[in-house]
Amino acid sequence: MSDDHSTMLSVKVASLLPYLRRYARALTGNQQSGDMYAAATLEALLSDRGVFEMGQSEKCSLFRAFHVIWSSAGAPVGESETGLAERAQQHLARLTPNTREVLLLNTIEEFSVAEIGFIIDETPEEVEKLLNIATKEMVDSVSGRIMIIEDETIIALDLQDIVAEMGHQITGVARIASDAVELAKKDQPDLILSDIQLADGSSGIDAVNDILKTTGDMPVIFITAFPERLLTGERPEPAFVITKPYTEQQVRSAVSQAMFFASSEAVA
Incomplete structure (x- = not known):
């Protein structure tokens, strides 16, 4: 990757970072935890930018890199969280894996089903299935x-x-x-x-x-x-x-x- 291309990519990633951080905080329910995952993503990209050579947009590629980190961590909230985040763990434990992710990616970040499939490494058919489950499990779960x-x-x-x-x-x-x-x-x-x-x-x-x-x-x-x-x-x-x-x-x-x-x- 040339120096000019590397510089242009860095500028583009910087412009997309606020949206990755929004998504990360929505997943964790906490600014500090969300930013920790976003920072870990950036650190991983410093050593390997291969995800940007997979034929997708920079935004899709950035979110896919995030999901590699997110999936490997295996826990959406740190054990030290309290308040709303702590209480939410009881709800999260009952949710089908990846349902919150696809719901946020689709509705808040406005990725298409195909793009979400690339980000979380699933087929479009599986993404559609997860979106339907998310609607049932998440959208109707709490009223107030x-x-x-x-x-x-x-x-x-x-x-x-x-x-x-x-x-x-x-x-x-x-x-x-x-x-x-x-x-x-x-x-x-x-x-x-x-x-x-x-x-x-x-x-x-x-x-x-x-x-x-x-x-x-x-x-x-x-x-x-x-x-x-x-x-x-x-x-x-x-x-x-x-x-x-x-x-x-x-x-x-x-x-x-x-x-x-x-x-x-x-x-x-």
Whole structure:
């Protein structure tokens, strides 16, 4: 591999790293654990970049390299994890292997069935089977109370319809940060689904942080047109980030997983 090609590949991998880290944190439910797997992937690529010569896109190749590390580790969460992540182990033990992986790869990272097959080294037929199992085991596994922070009426109504059809109860919708904090005090949710930029210029991130100061451990999903702004690696980051414009399946997948397995670390 020439020096110029190697440099170009490094630049491309760097641009894809935020999405690998998002995926890794969603799998582990914890920023530190997820980043550990991402870092191990990069270390492996320093010694062997052969995966990028298999005829697939750089993103597919990067995620395949990650899965080699992930599969060899054999444990999605470290033994020292506590809180939501620790409780989630009981759920994870009952799930069919690779179901969460294919669900996240398909709905959040938007890989095709064929691409997922390459990433996890399975046939497309097996990937389809795993996606069907994931829908049954994961999507319908947990129900709860969800608060929505969203200033656009049409989007807020759409999100309400999606989560209600999933069997969740909606505690309310807030359009600005101060209203969100007050709503959470009156009726504490099990999960927060939040936009970033709100109607009065206030921040959904600030609202979530204020809420978590009083509620403690709670899964959060952020919805934003600019996910890279939350995935910088320079501060605590959420485990679940959905990119606008979103799909119904993306919301369903993220909500289902976040309800029982998410990082509620505050975003500075």
